Amino acid sequence: MGFANLVYARYMRGVITRRLRLFLTEPVVQFLILGSLLYAVVSMYEDRTAPDRIVIDNASIDRLERQFALQFNRQPSVIELDQMAESHVTDEVLYREGLALGLAEDDEIVRRRVIQKMQFLLEAETNISTPDEKQLRAFYDRNRARYRMPERISFSHVYFSPDNVGDAVARQRSLNALARLRAGGNTAGVAGDIFPGQSNYALVSGKQIAREFGRTGLAEALPAVPLGQWHGPLRSGFGWHLIHIDGREDGYTQPFEQVVDRVRTDWIEDESARHRERALRMLLAKYDVFRTADQ
Amino acid sequence: MNMKKTIALLATITVPAVYFAATTSVGAIAADDAKVTAQEISSDSDRQAYFGDLHMHTMYSFDAYIFGSRVPIEDVYRFARGESVNYMGHSLKRDEPLDFIAVADHAEQLGFGTLIDDPDSAISKGPIGQRVRAGDKSAALMIEIVNGLGSGGEMKAAGVSAWTKLKEAANNFYEPGKFTTFIGYEWSSMPSGSNLHRNVIFRGSEAPFPFSALDSNRPEDLWSYLEHHRSNGIEGLAIPHNANASNGLMYDWRDSDGRPIDEVYAQRRMLNEPLNEIAQGKGQSETLPLLSGNDEFSGFEVMDQLLGKDGRYGRVEGSYARDAYGRGLEIAQRTGANPYKFGMAGGTDFHGGLSTSSESQYGGDVNYPAEMLSTEQIRKNIGLDPDPEGLWNAPIMSAGALTAVWAESNTREAIYDALRRKETFATSGTRIKVRMFAGWSFPSNLVGGNGWIRRAYADGVPMGSDMRARPKEGAAPKLALWATKDPNGANLDRVQIVKVWLEDAHRREKVYDALLSDDRKVDRVTGKASPVGNTVDLKTGKYSNSIGSTSLQGVWTDPDFNPEQPALYYVRVLEIPTPRWSTLQAIRRNLPLSDKVPATLQERAWGSPIWYMPGT
Numbered sequence: 084m085g086f087a088n089l090v091y092a093r094y095m096r097g098v099i100t101r102r103l104r105l106f107l108t109e110p111v112v113q114f115l116i117l118g119s120l121l122y123a124v125v126s127m128y129e130d131r132t133a134p135d136r137i138v139i140d141n142a143s144i145d146r147l148e149r150q151f152a153l154q155f156n157r158q159p160s161v162i163e164l165d166q167m168a169e170s171h172v173t174d175e176v177l178y179r180e181g182l183a184l185g186l187a188e189d190d191e192i193v194r195r196r197v198i199q200k201m202q203f204l205l206e207a208e209t210n211i212s213t214p215d216e217k218q219l220r221a222f223y224d225r226n227r228a229r230y231r232m233p234e235r236i237s238f239s240h241v242y243f244s245p246d247n248v249g250d251a252v253a254r255q256r257s258l259n260a261l262a263r264l265r266a267g268g269n270t271a272g273v274a275g276d277i278f279p280g281q282s283n284y285a286l287v288s289g290k291q292i293a294r295e296f297g298r299t300g301l302a303e304a305l306p307a308v309p310l311g312q313w314h315g316p317l318r319s320g321f322g323w324h325l326i327h328i329d330g331r332e333d334g335y336t337q338p339f340e341q342v343v344d345r346v347r348t349d350w351i352e353d354e355s356a357r358h359r360e361r362a363l364r365m366l367l368a369k370y371d372v373f374r375t376a377d378q
Numbered sequence: 379m380n381m382k383k384t385i386a387l388l389a390t391i392t393v394p395a396v397y398f399a400a401t402t403s404v405g406a407i408a409a410d411d412a413k414v415t416a417q418e419i420s421s422d423s424d425r426q427a428y429f430g431d432l433h434m435h436t437m438y439s440f441d442a443y444i445f446g447s448r449v450p451i452e453d454v455y456r457f458a459r460g461e462s463v464n465y466m467g468h469s470l471k472r473d474e475p476l477d478f479i480a481v482a483d484h485a486e487q488l489g490f491g492t493l494i495d496d497p498d499s500a501i502s503k504g505p506i507g508q509r510v511r512a513g514d515k516s517a518a519l520m521i522e523i524v525n526g527l528g529s530g531g532e533m534k535a536a537g538v539s540a541w542t543k544l545k546e547a548a549n550n551f552y553e554p555g556k557f558t559t560f561i562g563y564e565w566s567s568m569p570s571g572s573n574l575h576r577n578v579i580f581r582g583s584e585a586p587f588p589f590s591a592l593d594s595n596r597p598e599d600l601w602s603y604l605e606h607h608r609s610n611g612i613e614g615l616a617i618p619h620n621a622n623a624s625n626g627l628m629y630d631w632r633d634s635d636g637r638p639i640d641e642v643y644a645q646r647r648m649l650n651e652p653l654n655e656i657a658q659g660k661g662q663s664e665t666l667p668l669l670s671g672n673d674e675f676s677g678f679e680v681m682d683q684l685l686g687k688d689g690r691y692g693r694v695e696g697s698y699a700r701d702a703y704g705r706g707l708e709i710a711q712r713t714g715a716n717p718y719k720f721g722m723a724g725g726t727d728f729h730g731g732l733s734t735s736s737e738s739q740y741g742g743d744v745n746y747p748a749e750m751l752s753t754e755q756i757r758k759n760i761g762l763d764p765d766p767e768g769l770w771n772a773p774i775m776s777a778g779a780l781t782a783v784w785a786e787s788n789t790r791e792a793i794y795d796a797l798r799r800k801e802t803f804a805t806s807g808t809r810i811k812v813r814m815f816a817g818w819s820f821p822s823n824l825v826g827g828n829g830w831i832r833r834a835y836a837d838g839v840p841m842g843s844d845m846r847a848r849p850k851e852g853a854a855p856k857l858a859l860w861a862t863k864d865p866n867g868a869n870l871d872r873v874q875i876v877k878v879w880l881e882d883a884h885r886r887e888k889v890y891d892a893l894l895s896d897d898r899k900v901d902r903v904t905g906k907a908s909p910v911g912n913t914v915d916l917k918t919g920k921y922s923n924s925i926g927s928t929s930l931q932g933v934w935t936d937p938d939f940n941p942e943q944p945a946l947y948y949v950r951v952l953e954i955p956t957p958r959w960s961t962l963q964a965i966r967r968n969l970p971l972s973d974k975v976p977a978t979l980q981e982r983a984w985g986s987p988i989w990y991m992p993g994t
Binding site: 154190191192193195196199244245246247249250277279294295296297298299319320321322 | 474495496497502511535811826827860862863864865866867895896897923924927928929
């Protein structure tokens with residue numbers, strides 16, 4: 084609230100108090116106030132006695148009928164309906180008596196049930212209309228990252244297994260081979276070992292590389308390896324590798340037309356989440372939360 | 379105004395009905411989404427290995443609910459595919475994403491938790507509800523619930539609602555080519571405490587309401603259910619598990635009526651149960667030292683106690699797969715059909731909705747990953763302190779296992795069809811890859827070269843198959859073997875061939891060391907290879923891949939082949955020793971090591987067998 088507003092509010096409070104004082108000295112007004120007070124007392128008394136009245140009206144009968152139909156897939160007979168109405172009355176009596184005794188308080192199940200109902204309410208409140216194309220395109224533009232395909236790499240590698248010779252020997256062999264390859268030798272000339280996977284990978288993502296070679300080492304280093312020359316050695320879960328990046332396909336955002344169905348799903352999901360959160364925030368705003376615990 | 383209308387609506391319809399309507403519309407959207415991605419699925423005719431868990435429980439299982447599982451079904455799938463999920467203040471992430479998963483909640487009392495949460499339900503108001511709320515987690519209560527609650531009325535309604543939600547969630551999270559989900563459930567038959575449980579897995583996006591052990595606890599009746607729906611175009615299969623706790627009933631000589639197994643029983647069993655889950659959280663069911671005295675690696679993760687029976691030991695005969703393979707050959711000799719011609723599968727059977735299968739993420743609890751457990755609870759779980767309230771003997775329980783398939787693509791169709799043809803292997807949770815082909819004329823240098831897989835398929839048969847007809851006198855089966863380590867795990871110690879055959883109508887077994895790391899050879903006198911060694915530092919829990927091999931491959935020829943004898947071969951791959959979960963937890967929490975269980979273990983993979991029948 085700005086300063087000007089504050090001043091205005093204080094001024095208005097003064098005006099109202101002065102006028103009110105004058106107003107209350109009028110006899111007619113005093114009579115009216117007394118009458119209203121009496122009316123209020125009577126209404127309050129009536130309200131207090133209302134819990135003793137249980138009404139079965141057309142709406143209650145409709146509700147019982149629907150409940151029955153939902154459970155048994157048919158309409159109840161007159162006798163069944165009558166019995167349901169009767170047990171509804173006893174249930175209602177027990178329920179109100181229980182409430183009066185405070186049985187609903189400090190009951191974890193009741194509490195959880197009420198919370199659950201409130202959550203459903205908040206969700207049901209979010210009346211989300213079907214988005215039109217304009218909305219979807221705007222959403223797509225705002226969330227392009229979600230529809231991005233990752234960078235993909237094509238590479239060849241020569242593998243040096245530590246099996247039977249040990250890690251250091253395997254690494255040394257790879258270093259020797261690297262020198263030969265860089266001096267213009269071809270892969271056939273450097274005797275690598277048979278790799279359990281493939282020796283060439285065409286357009287694979289970082290995730291696929293990690294799945295195949297292990298999470299650390301090679302998979303982490305590959306994105307930074309320069310294109311078009313032999314590089315290494317890099318350690319995978321299987322041993323040492325010399326790497327030749329044959330090509331890179333930059334990551335790209337899939338065109339709207341291709342992902343429109345996913346965009347629609349995401350839009351609806353996001354919108355519901357947003358509604359839910361907003362509703363919850365509005366409720367939270369009504370409370371002052373004090374955190375006084377030591378931890 | 380809108381708010382008031384909504385309240386009126388809620389007052390007239392029950393909450394589950396609203397929930398049902400809300401989730402249905404989401405399901406329809408996701409189905410359309412699946413169609414789009416279907417165009418991008420890559421397919422490999424050489425087939426790739428995909429790893430999954432076909433045995434995950436969630437809060438919809440009555441026992442999981444009682445254990446305290448509250449992970450939302452959406453987070454079950456997110457966690458499985460490798461995303462971080464938030465659970466009670468912990469950010470949890472799977473060590474390595476799964477390629478596929480089946481949620482298999484108990485059909486019996488499905489959705490029990492929703493009734494406990496409902497103050498209006500009879501169950502919630504009754505003595506069982508009171509005990510559950512009071513925190514009773516005893517096996518006695520579980521058994522009472524399974525056997526005593528019935529399956530009608532409000533229980534049925536809760537089950538229908540839960541099943542609808544489970545099916546929709548499975549369909550929503552299916553991403554063809556990337557992440558496969560199967561609709562499934564567990565049929566939990568347990569006659570007099572003997573575990574006959576089976577997981578039912580459906581191939582498609584439609585599945586009938588579960589047939590439960592309350593409908594019948596006879597497997598034959600479960601098969602009738604599967605056969606009935608199959609004839610209506612809904613394909614499903616059942617995977618038995620924990621034969622080790624079946625008290626000899628899982629691989630019995632007799633059917634449920636006590637009659638000797640006949641040809642019809644054998645055929646129906648194989649039609650409906652092509653795989654068995656032989657490794658999971660409650661131990662392995664391959665074999666144990668009591669049955670396989672000559673197999674020095676048979677003492678792996680032995681769990682030979684019955685469930686919920688205060689540590690009572692079960693009958694060993696008829697409770698293990700290797701023995702069952704031999705029994706199957708004997709029965710086939712008599713009836714013409716083999717009831718125990720199953721392939722290998724593995725799972726977690728964890729109940730908290732979070733499927734983990736590494737030693738480091740397990741802490742002896744089926745409900746929470748290790749990092750969520752208190753040190754006090756860990757002390758009990760590894761056997762340092764007594765745990766009178768524990769459901770079972772926690773120290774001997776295992777970190778979860780996995781099912782792996784060789785399939786063209788990561789789709790329901792391709793993976794399911796691999797399960798059907800048994801081109802599978804089970805692992806104790808690690809990501810070893812193993813292949814085996816059997817032929818009569820493989821060259822000795824077949825494996826590893828360019829195009830070898832295509833050739834192996836052309837000239838031989840893969841795991842889970844029958845050998846082709848023997849072409850000429852004198853030829854012995856040749857097995858093409860290929861195994862590689864988990865890229866994030868330990869090196870391989872050896873590749874073994876387990877042969878089971880009939881000799882004078884009796885079953886025999888033998889384990890051959892087919893491929894060994896570190897240039898080791900089998901000793902001619904003892905018939906054994908020397909141990910690979912052990913690099914595990916019990917102070918730090920670290921091991922070194924300075925021993926063992928990253929991969930092992932070669933062609934193995936049966937040296938003892940007799941063409942008159944029916945036989946089968948399956949491959950077992952061992953890793954070098956690594957620390958067991960109990961050791962990792964002790965080190966992490968600065969506790970003494972458990973003296974109840976071995977400090978290290980040799981994780982492994984088991985491949986589905988290939989069968990040879992004389993005269994074919």
